[in-house]
Amino acid sequence: MARAIDYTKPRKFFRRRSKQLNRSVAGNSLLFVIMAVCGAAMALPLIMVINNALKPLDELFQFPPRIFVKNPTLENFSDMFVIMTDSWVPVSRYMLNTLIITGGGIMGHVLLASLAAYPLAKHNFPGKGILFQLVILSMMFSWTVTQIPQYMIISWMKINNTYLALILPACSFGMGLYLMKQFMEQLPDSLMESARLDGASEFQIFIRIMMPNVKPAWLTLAIFQFQQMWGNTGGIFLRDEELKPLQYMLQQISAGGIARAGAAAAVTFIVAAVPIMFFLICQSNILETMTASGIKE
Amino acid sequence: MAEKVKVSKEAIAVAARQKTLRYRIKRSKSSYMMLAPYFILFFFFTVLPVIMSVIYSFTYYNMLEWPQFIGWKNYIKLFLEDDIFLLSLKNTLLLAVITGPVSYILCLLFAWIINEFKGKLRAFLTLIFYAPSICGNAYVVWNLILTGDRYGYLNGILMDLGLLDKAIQWMKTEKYVLPFLIVVQLWLSLGTGFLAFIAGLQTIDKSLYEAAALDGVKNRWQELWHVTLPAMKPQLMFGAVMQITQSFAIADVSIQLAGNPSVNYSGATVVTHLLDYGTVRFEMGYASAIAVVLFFLMVGSNLLVQKLLRRVGD
Numbered sequence: 190m191a192r193a194i195d196y197t198k199p200r201k202f203f204r205r206r207s208k209q210l211n212r213s214v215a216g217n218s219l220l221f222v223i224m225a226v227c228g229a230a231m232a233l234p235l236i237m238v239i240n241n242a243l244k245p246l247d248e249l250f251q252f253p254p255r256i257f258v259k260n261p262t263l264e265n266f267s268d269m270f271v272i273m274t275d276s277w278v279p280v281s282r283y284m285l286n287t288l289i290i291t292g293g294g295i296m297g298h299v300l301l302a303s304l305a306a307y308p309l310a311k312h313n314f315p316g317k318g319i320l321f322q323l324v325i326l327s328m329m330f331s332w333t334v335t336q337i338p339q340y341m342i343i344s345w346m347k348i349n350n351t352y353l354a355l356i357l358p359a360c361s362f363g364m365g366l367y368l369m370k371q372f373m374e375q376l377p378d379s380l381m382e383s384a385r386l387d388g389a390s391e392f393q394i395f396i397r398i399m400m401p402n403v404k405p406a407w408l409t410l411a412i413f414q415f416q417q418m419w420g421n422t423g424g425i426f427l428r429d430e431e432l433k434p435l436q437y438m439l440q441q442i443s444a445g446g447i448a449r450a451g452a453a454a455a456v457t458f459i460v461a462a463v464p465i466m467f468f469l470i471c472q473s474n475i476l477e478t479m480t481a482s483g484i485k486e
Numbered sequence: 487m488a489e490k491v492k493v494s495k496e497a498i499a500v501a502a503r504q505k506t507l508r509y510r511i512k513r514s515k516s517s518y519m520m521l522a523p524y525f526i527l528f529f530f531f532t533v534l535p536v537i538m539s540v541i542y543s544f545t546y547y548n549m550l551e552w553p554q555f556i557g558w559k560n561y562i563k564l565f566l567e568d569d570i571f572l573l574s575l576k577n578t579l580l581l582a583v584i585t586g587p588v589s590y591i592l593c594l595l596f597a598w599i600i601n602e603f604k605g606k607l608r609a610f611l612t613l614i615f616y617a618p619s620i621c622g623n624a625y626v627v628w629n630l631i632l633t634g635d636r637y638g639y640l641n642g643i644l645m646d647l648g649l650l651d652k653a654i655q656w657m658k659t660e661k662y663v664l665p666f667l668i669v670v671q672l673w674l675s676l677g678t679g680f681l682a683f684i685a686g687l688q689t690i691d692k693s694l695y696e697a698a699a700l701d702g703v704k705n706r707w708q709e710l711w712h713v714t715l716p717a718m719k720p721q722l723m724f725g726a727v728m729q730i731t732q733s734f735a736i737a738d739v740s741i742q743l744a745g746n747p748s749v750n751y752s753g754a755t756v757v758t759h760l761l762d763y764g765t766v767r768f769e770m771g772y773a774s775a776i777a778v779v780l781f782f783l784m785v786g787s788n789l790l791v792q793k794l795l796r797r798v799g800d
Binding site: 212213216217220223224227228231232234235237238241250252253254256301302304305307308309312313314315320323324325326327328329330331333334335336337338339341342346357358360361363364366390391392395413416419420425436440443457458460461463464465468469472473475476477478479480482483484485 | 507510511513514516517518520521523524525527528530531532533534535536538539542596599600602603609611612613614615616617618620621622623624625626627628630631636637638639642643645646673676678681682684685686688689705706718719720721722723724727728730731732734735737757760761764765770773774777780781784785788789792
C-alpha cells in the first residue's frame with residue numbers, strides 16, 4: 190500500500206501524512222496541551238519585549254507591572270531615533286559598518302566554507318580525515334577559549350582596529366564548513382561525473398554544479414553567520430568610534446539608565462526582531478540543510 | 487608471452503607509483519587549492535590560538551614584557567590558591583551538568599512533539615521555541631522580570647498574590663542567582679541542536695514506522711524508543727556537541743543578569759573568571775591557564791558523551 194513518491198516534485202518539509210499510525214486522540218490532546226503551556230512560557234519574555242517597546246513611559250513604571258500594553262505608542266522608537274541622530278558619529282555610519290562587517294563575514298564565510306567543503310565531501314586525498322576531525326573538534330569548544338590569543342594574532346597581523354579584525358576570524362567558523370560538507374555529501378556523484386567527462390575542471394564543477402545545488406545550505410550558513418555576527422559590538426578589536434557596528438550604538442542607548450528606559454525597550458525589540466525575521470524567511474531552507482547535520486561514524 | 491610480462495611489470499610499477507603518498511598528494515593538488523583559503527584562516531584563528539594558550543599557560547605574561555617561563559605555577563595557583571576559580575569551576579560544572587542534559591532532553595522532547603504537528607502550526611511552534619536562542623541579547627528582558635524592587639514582574643506578581651510581603655532582590659541574593667541563571671539559560675538553549683532534531687525527525691523513513699507497527703509497536707512512546715531514536719542517532723550526536731559546548735560557555739547571561747563580579751561570586755563561571763584576568767587584569771599567562779582548563783573540560787566532556795552516544799542502540 191506504499192504511496193508512490195513523485196521524485197520530480199521538490200521535496201517538501203511540511204508534508205501531510207495520509208494515515209497516522211499508533212496515534213490516539215488522548216495522546217494528541219495531551220501533547221497539544223503540553224505544547225500550548227510550554228510555548229506560552231517560552232514566548233512570554235519575547236511578548237514582554239514587544240509590549241515594552243510599545244508602552245508609553247508611565248506604563249513602563251507602573252505598579253503592579255502589567256505585561257500587556259494599554260495605550261500602544263511608537264514614542265519609544267521616535268525617542269530612539271532622536272538619541273541616534275544626536276550622536277556625533279551619524280547613525281548611517283554605524284549601519285554602514287554593520288553592513289560591511291556582517292556582509293563581509295557572511296560572503297567570505299559562505300564562499301570559503303563551500304570551497305573547502307567540496308573536496309572534503311567529494312574528493313579523496315591524504316589528510317582529509319584529519320582536517321575534518323579538526324573542524325569537528327573546533328565545534329567542541331567555544332570562541333571564548335581562544336579569544337585572548339586571537340587578539341594577539343590580530344595585533345601581530347596589524348589588522349587591529351580595522352574591519353578585517355572581525356571579518357577574517359568570522360570566515361573560518363567551524364560549523365558552517367561542517368554543515369556544508371554534510372549537505373554536499375548527499376548530492377549524487379553522477380552530477381559531477383558527467384561534467385568531468387565533458388572536461389570541466391574541479392573549480393568549474395564547484396561553481397557550475399555544486400553551488401547551484403546547495404542553495405539551501407548557503408542560505409543556512411548565511412543566516413547562522415548573521416546570528417553569530419549581529420550581536421558583536423566590536424569589543425576589543427575595534428577602538429575607533431567610526432568603525433563600530435550598529436549593535437555597539439544600540440547597547441550604548443540601552444546602557445543609558447532609567448531616563449532612557451523607553452528607547453532601551455525599543456532597542457531590545459530591534460535587536461531581537463532582526464535575526465528572528467531572517468529566520469522566519471528562510472526557515473524551510475534551514476531545516477532542509479539541518480537534515481544532513483548528523484555526525485556519522 | 488614475454489611482451490605481455492613486460493607490459494604488466496610496467497603496469498605494476500605505475501600502480502606502485504600511484505600508491506605512494508607523494509603521488510596521491512600531487513594528484514590532489516586541486517583539492518588542496520580549494521581547501522587552502524579556509525584552512526589558512528582556520529589555522530590562524532582557531533588552531534594557533536589553542537597552541538598559544540597552552541604555551542602561554544606555562545608563562546608569566548603581561549603583554550608588556552617578554553613572557554617568562556614559570557612551569558606549572560599558574561596551574562598550581564589555580565587549583566590550590568585561587569578560591570574564586572574553584573568557586574567558578576564549581577558553578578560552571580553545576581550549570582553544565584544541569585543545563586547540558588536538561589536542555590538536550592528538552593530539545594529532543596519539543597522537536598519530537600513539534601514533529602507531530604503539521605503545516606503552518608509546526609512552522610509557528612518551531613519559531614516560538616527557537617526564537618529565544620537567536621534574539622541577541624534580548625534576554626536582558628529577564629532583568630525586568632527579576633528586578634529587585636516592587637516594579638519587577640516576579641516580585642509584583644508574588645506580592646499581588648500575597649505570597650511575598652517584601653520585594654526580594656533576586657539577583658543580589660546568593661542562593662537565587664544560580665537557579666535563575668539555569669532557568670534563563672534553559673530558555674535560551676533551544677538552538678542549533680533543536681533545529682537539527684526537528685530536521686532529523688523529518689527524514690526518518692516512514693516505512694520504518696509501518697514495519698514497527700507490524701512488529702507490535704503499540705503506541706507513540708514505544709515508537710519513539712524503538713524506531714525514532716535509533717534512526718536519528720547522527721543528529722543526536724550533533725545536538726550533543728551543540729548543547730555541551732553551549733552549557734560550558736555560560737558567561738554573558740551571568741554578567742548581564744547577576745553582574746561581574748556578582749554577589750559573593752555566586753554567578754561567577756570559568757569564562758567570567760577568564761575575562762576578568764584576560765581583559766581587565768591583563769595577566770595573560772594566568773588567563774591562558776584558565777582557557778586551557780576550560781578547553782579540556784569542553785572537549786573532554788564532548789568526546790566522552792560522543793563515546794556514550796555511539797553505544798546507544800548497539
